[in-house]
Amino acid sequence: MKSQPVAAPAKLDGAVLKIAGVVVLGAIMSILDVTVVSVAIPTFQTVFNATYAEVAWTMTGYTLALATVIPLSGWAADRFGTKRLYMTALLLFTLGSVLCATADNIGQLVAYRVLQGLGGGMLMPLGMTIMTRAAGPERIGRLMAVLGIPMLLGPISGPILGGWLIDSYSWEWIFLINLPIGVIALIYAQIVLPKDNPEPSESFDFIGMLMLSPGLALFLYGVSTLPEEQTITANKVWIPMLAGGLLVIGFVLYSFKPRHPLLDLRLLRNRNLTVASITLSVFTVAFMGAGLLFPSYFLQIHGESTLHAGLLMAPQGIGAMVTMPIAGMLADKVPVGRTVPFALLLIAAGFFTFTQVDTDTSYVLLCGSLFVMGLGMGGTMMPIMTSALRTLTNHEVARGSTLLNILQQIAGSVGGAVMSVILTSRLNESPAIPGMTNPVTGDPITEAGLAIAAQMDPKVAATIPDPGLLQRGLDFAADSFATTFVVGFVLTALTLVPALFLPRKREVVHLADAEKGATAPPVVLH
Incomplete structure (x- = not known):
């Protein structure tokens, strides 16, 4: 109807x-x-x-x-x-x-x-x-x-x-x-x-809670420990990840049995929600993981202050502000499958610049690329979420938004951990400086590590007698960032695959149980 x-x-x-x-x-x-x-x-x-x-x-x-x-x-x-x-x-x-x-x-x-x-x-x-x-x-x-x-x-x-x-x-x-x-x-x-x-028509799913909440916490604990341990074989990484993963898998298998599970995976029968969830998850791993490293590049390679590094990120926000209102209006009139892929192409185009960074990459080029990425961001995340939620019934909205938030949280944590591990592993390949060790950990100090410390603290820079060592370390560190950004760029490009399956035709929306012929008033709250 x-x-x-x-x-x-x-x-x-x-x-x-x-x-x-x-x-x-x-x-x-x-x-x-x-x-x-x-x-x-x-x-x-x-x-x-x-x-x-x-x-x-x-x-x-x-x-x-x-x-x-x-x-x-x-x-x-x-x-x-x-x-x-x-x-x-x-x-x-x-x-x-x-x-x-x-x-x-x-x-x-x-x-x-x-x-x-x-x-x-x-x-x-x-x-x-x-x-x-x-x-x-x-x-x-x-x-x-x-x-x-x-x-x-x-x-x-x-x-x-x-x-x-x-x-x-x-x-x-x-x-x-x-x-x-x-x-x-x-x-x-x-x-x-x-x-x-x-x-309150639903009973609380205690069994589901005992599996899902501890499972997510253990899995994300293992993922979050990965940058510190630098290897997935460390006991602090693989044991909680395995235990958490088994609990989450157990919940997935169990969740189809109770009438009202803690997290309703039956919602994934809705094609729009499934495709949007996959697209959002891949995108979050790629962009949010690598995106957290943009300020670090300005801080550690260019020696900017925290405030200046934040200001250099502003073009991305300006770009998003330009396209977000437009994308919001289009999402109500044009199927997101016709707009989101183009927005992702803009993000990929801007992202490519960061795969080529070095110690003296132009700020004009970097800020321009961030602006282009912002234009794409404004037309990506919220239209995807709109596509996911607009065909859910009123009763399903709370559970649908909960599912999207869980997936986004997991994807963001995984993306951040993976990018941190790639960057740190690459930096650790820098040549060690003979006779110099970290006084806290006892680990050898590398040329890249010393160069980054010098960029962050002028007092450290004053203790380095060899300017050639500082430049070698900075070159290696910049190349490490570029390598990490390549991974983010490739994952962003891969987001286009599920995005191509987003709705390309106008579909019936029924936020308030439209299958019964009811229509939501402008404001309907529990």
């Missing part, structure tokens, strides 16, 4: 935009926090007198908390209502942020980051659910474009904000800045989001 278009106005009305504002505030906090903290790792090492491996747990602990709580979001949204649960997630995230700023040692900081992750893990899937239900099927593309702004700008503005706060104030402020945003978001949510009327 055809849906009635009158129920979904062509333009985004004020009520929908107010709801979008609540979700964007939460998304900004959650996404910015990841990238802001990433630039503070050297500061944490100094302040807490900790090794890189210990400090890396501030990122790993947050990721593991996300993996644990995301699978619960779909069931909890049905059980308690999206407004109540979203405000709880905001409160947990804000409280965790304030506690992080009070940490006296690295152990406390990691524990508080886990608390942050428990809140942050629910913000994105719940936000996508709230916005998708609010828009109605005919306006999902435009509304998802609004949510896409923090998703794309977070990795760009995070290093800028983090560098400025650390340089101008202190590391505590990268967490305290979430307090006013969190308070505003809580008040805003209380006023704007309609009252919950939850319909």
Whole structure:
């Protein structure tokens, strides 16, 4: 039965935009926090007198908390209502942020980051659910474009904000800045989001939880440990990866038996959701993994400050801002299979420049390439998510967005770990300097390692008597980055394969159980 278009106005009305504002505030906090903290790792090492491996747990602990709580979001949204649960997630995230700023040692900081992750893990899937239900099927593309702004700008503005706060104030402020945003978001949510009327028709899948949440946490722990251990054969890597993988496989086999599983893999019978999930996963591994290394290239090869490195990433955000509103409108009118492949070609074209970088690659060329990549990014991620969610029924939206978030989290962690391992392994092939060892680890110091340290700290540069050694090390390090970017470029190109199977024809959308002839009003919330 055809849906009635009158129920979904062509333009985004004020009520929908107010709801979008609540979700964007939460998304900004959650996404910015990841990238802001990433630039503070050297500061944490100094302040807490900790090794890189210990400090890396501030990122790993947050990721593991996300993996644990995301699978619960779909069931909890049905059980308690999206407004109540979203405000709880905001409160947990804000409280965790304030506690992080009070940490006296690295152990406390990691524990508080886990608390942050428990809140942050629910913000994105719940936000996508709230916005998708609010828009109605005919306006999902435009509304998802609004949510896409923090998703794309977070990795760009995070290093800028983090560098400025650390340089101008202190590391505590990268967490305290979430307090006013969190308070505003809580008040805003209380006023704007309609009252919950939850319909807890499903029982909680305890067996699924005992397999999926620990399985994801163990698997991602092993993946996150890979850059530190440098080999997949290390016990800290393969044992948790194997145990986690077996638990996840066990969950997959089990999930088709209960009527209401923790994660509803039956949704993958929806062709649009399956193709979009595959495309999004491959793309996230490729682009998000290598994309995290762009600021590191500016920092370690060109010797830029954290703030300047973040500013050099700005063209990518500008490019995304240009195309994202256009892509949002097109997603509601043109099948994404006709637009996303062209956006991916733009990303690949810009990415290719980074496969050729050296120590003196022009900033004009690099920033121009980042702008082109941004143009492609604006037309990729949110249209793919729109394609995945727009043909789901109202009851399926929460579980569909949860599935997409889990896949994206896994893909991002795998991509980041793989790219870090490739880069580090390549850097370790640099010739060792006779008689020089790391005072902490006892490992030999390589020419590339010393050159990078000199770029990051002028005091180190002053101790190197041989300028030829510094140049050799920098050349090797730049080539290592280029090699890593080649892997990212190839994976980005491979994303075109599943993208070609995205819908190329207009299909019936039925966000609110249209199979029964019902149509979603402009705002429908649990």
